Amino acid sequence: MKEQLPSPDFNRYQYERPNQNWICGHAAEGKPCRIGPDSKGHCRATYECQPALKVKPGETKGRYECTRPAEYGGPCSQGPLPGGTCCRPITKCVPVRSLRSKRKVLTICVVAFTAAVLLIGLCGPFRPGFVNPGRLSSQHSTATFAKMAGAHGGGDTCVACHGNADAGPHGLVKAAFNATPGPLQVRSLVSSQPPAMNAIDENCEHCHVAHSFHEPNVVRALSCSACHREHQGSGLMPKPATANCLFCHANAEVMQASLELGKKLPAADFDFRPAQGRVLFKAPRPENGYTELIHSFADHPEFQVFAEKLKDPDTLKFNHQLHLASPNIPQLNGHKLACADCHKPDAAGVYYLKISYEENCKVCHSLQFDLENPGLRLPHGNVEHVRAFLRSLPEQYADFGAKQKGITGGAELQQFVQTQMAQIREHYGSGEELERRVFFSDAHTGPVTQVAGTDATGAARFPGCAYCHEVTSSANGAPLVTAPVIPDRWLIRGQFDHSKHFKIACTQCHDAEHSRETADVILPGKATCAECHSPRGGVASSCSTCHTFHSARKDFAER
């Protein structure tokens, strides 16, 4: 404080006071008046001094003396007028604002302008465009969305989701303070707990009726916004981040609670995924459910199908190795049999079409039961049709002779039928034996399959249904062929887009070249995926790369 004291020659009368709002108009002339303007900017100047009446001892009236200070020239030579008025009046000035005051006025103007812009923007018809923090995603920008939002009594603008969007300024402030958590609930801001269901989520649920459904043992329903960020620009909404999943899956407490809740629920509750016409490979639910702690794909458990060495329950007998690697397999269209010859991608290229006998097997495995007439083939797909075919074999030969052999004469055709039937009888003994062999002969008991060809088509000789199918007999001895069930989806808790992996050879992931049994599930293990889907591999390894949170439920799917 000491150095702030004024020096001895400091003249406090001439001290500049830039904090004052008004400055004497004469200041620019270097002659500001002593009194200066008042606080409202009015000139208060009158005279250069206010004469003082001095009465000397013995005097009755006294004399007025000039009181002009020395720094303003000292007492003037003329002195005050007889009436006690200063003889030097000051010309009135027009006070000017100080620089500080001008800045204050400018600040007030700018703040007023800001307030005006805010009021116009927030209260006027421009509000939706004015406050919108970013373009809506394509999902929420469609006419369908507007129609659905409107149907729920809201509107097709902001109010469709934000219930307070149409409120006035007072309503907005009220809504802000009524928010949960509100602006003053600081503790909830630092909480690592994701927000629970909120008022705004109710608007989401108007359309997304099953939004909260994940697994039945979820212990706490989260707010939609915990994972989904809207107003991030046009295009699809960004996928939830891995951290969103880790809120629960990396939290031991939450996973333990889920485990306990899951044990109380009936197993049927977990079989909630709608098949939607597809065949799903349903792995048995582990005793503890899917509650292992996960922090990243690195500590993601091994795929259940791989870890538990689950088997394909299909009864069809198929040997991948044989078809891909055996030298006995003939070339197809001039090249060695490859995966793509049977496995055709769907229109989107994401998954593969169902394998069918007609499309994929028939070209090699035609049902040629009569070596002499390879063009005559058994029907496929229905036991009764096959039995009816065999029991009407003379008619079938007659039809074959007329249409395929071009035999038109009645006697000639009858001769043809009799000859063929005689050969069949000679070969099989009876019709019952023929039927038994057709259904029950397999690779061991039936004729040797000669895929390399007994005729120009290169088709295999038909050994019997049991060569590929599981065939049993019913109580009355009728054959029963177990229909093959080939799953369309193997990993039902995730999705896999084959079209994104087209550069990789099938066998790089699916070990088909070493699979001899149908029971082999030739899906790759986690390590195969992690070769690319890892920080080292450089490909995304977030949860949402493979998983979706919201699984549709059967009951909703049926709506």
Add this chain to the structure above:
Amino acid sequence: MISFNKQRWVGLVLFVLGSVLIVWLHAKCFGVVPKLAYLSGWVLFAVMLALTFYNPRKKISFLPLLSSEAWLQFHIYAGLLTGVLFLVHINYKLPTGWFDDILASLYILVMISGFFGLFVSRAVPKRLTTRGGEVLFERIPGIRRQLQDRVETLALQSVDQVKSSTIADFYVRELKYFFDGKRNLIAHWFEVRAPLNLLLNNIADLNRYLNDSERATMDEIATLVRQKDGLDYHYSLQLVIKLWLFVHIPLTYSLLLWTLAHIVLVFAFSGGAR
């Protein structure tokens, strides 16, 4: 008293440490603390309020609230820190939408004007010291008037002394405009001496037509021209020191108002959701 250099180093170190801490905390908490943007927003708003309090603090100097110098240092380095907080708050992405764009623009303008103020408050005093002289900004108009009076007196005296109006005419033709008010402010800011040299050249040209007495008068006038030029130099540079606040302060209050509206909108529209 802590030296200026020491203050600067302490401030810089605290700023760097604070920035590293903020960025690290953001990276660590991103995705873990769901309402991280709310949290960073409140911290940013609190720091902005503390920075704004520097202005009223100067008006309530009677309260023992640290020295103004300490407040200035806090203002500078906490102001820089808001830049980091701002980046963290917007998650290193420029906002979209009118409202948020204006809010971000206001912040950036306040920040830029602050940087400019810091620059001029450091650079201008050095330039003024180099030029020499010391004058209060508020007294410059009075001093300018005194100089004008002295030049006019010299010009009139010369008429009486040599019975010639050469200097008086020259004053009216070349110098009156120069002495009438503040001149060449932009040239002074850029250290351009051409206007002064032009006037001095004109004076030198006139000297050829003057006698010794007039030449002595003219020398005095040239000295006053240099003084007036120096006065204009001070005015120009000191004006910049004061004028940057005409941008910084109004925009600051505008930013605060807009921020309040932002807070209300965020909570009103989210209903407390993320």
